Amino acid sequence: MTDWAGFRPCTCIAVDVAGYGGNNDRRQSEIQHELPRLLSRAASAAGLDRTRWRVQPQGDGQVALVPQDEGEPRLVDDYIRHLVVELRKYNQQRTGAYRMRMRAALHHGPVELADHGFAGRAVVATCRLLEADQLYQVLARRPDADLALMLSDDIFGTTVGAGHTTFVQEEFDSVLVRKKEYEHPAWLWVPGGAGRQRPDQEAAPAAQLGTSADNGGDLRQTVVTHLYQPDARGSVFGFGSAHG
Template identity: 45%
Template sequence: MQHDLPRILDGAARSAGLSRSEWHIQCKGDEQLAVLPMSGDQPRLVDDYFRHLVSELRHHNEQRIPEARMRLRAAMHQGPVELADNGFAGTAVVVTARLLNSRPLYDALDAYAAADLALLLSDEVFRSTVAGGHTMQRVSDFSRVTVRLKEHESTAWLTVPTIGAPLAVTEDRESGGRPVGDRPYRASADRSAPAPEPDEGDVEPSRNSASAVRDAYRAERMNVTHMNGPVDARGAVFGFGSTGV
């Protein structure tokens, strides 16, 4: 774990075009606490970094037996941090630690055995990036939860990058078994319209699936966009086909 974790985190940063050499990193055995400079990279972290981290984890785990698989909890917060004699100091560091060790992250990984990563964003990060429309992430891919741990209580936003908004209700360890979610976790909960009935040829999702897999070709549902010049297409999906008969 101590050998593979830094390598995986470094690989995700390189793939996202981020330099971890500019980060202040505190190693904690099977954990890392990273403090980043105020460089405007916050949307890229939420978007690109965690997407590439999922890819790195998948590649790592495909080469190992199930017992040696690595699964990670991740939490992100923002605020001033001071470099101290033995690490970092400041409220932002404490809040990040509380988020990382909160029950919703553990429950998400317990509920989705196929997932390699569960991510929790503080309310401040979520509102300034995802809700602010500065990433390719959808608000409906997150569930709002209340984190209660020791003296800390705050709103946070939970997602499992390969699943979306978790479906299961979680409970806080220190609240006597009360649900900590402000609402039950439901994938795409912010959508006001019900999901359409599956068409012939589509694969209907099971009750335990967070998303449907649709294999049918639907030309009338395709959008064609002509672009000139550089385009930021991170998170986009492209299709290519010949013009011949």
């Protein structure tokens, strides 16, 4: 992205590594080394040209301005899904503080390149979404989750709500974000289930196996298959036999 004068429409994405401040110096240095590489791999896998993005590093995170001709649905859908994959691969051989878990937020609007960073309410809104209490809370409730995502109501409506992604609305929680001067509805997503899911339900598979009091203790397996798009991503599969 070349320099520009005045305000231009952009998609804003902010990310932050959870629990960064609790790490020692060596681990903080490692996170700052690995984070941009992980983000670049996700963008490349999604077919996005990250060299055109304007990036403002923030130590354990960053704010990026993405040209709108990159396509918001691809950013919301493919980039986020590949980011989850990259985090999962990174964390496979790591435990505890050595895992990298991330918060992410997206919004859009006019932004200006200013002398000390990015100027515009769209950037402020994106940062407030990233600071939302709900993102911290869901990562605390879901220790298995590598990423928690917050979409502004605007960007949710033009991508997920309009049917331009492999996500479906039911995968998101509608929340109200209140942070400093910011108070707006938004949409929360975590891999593997909606954020409102109770901790004791989080490990439950899509196809529930259980014993019913009205069937004499007969264990029945249920087959559940929901295909929302031609692409299988975003679908829920259950496997089993209707006859046990």
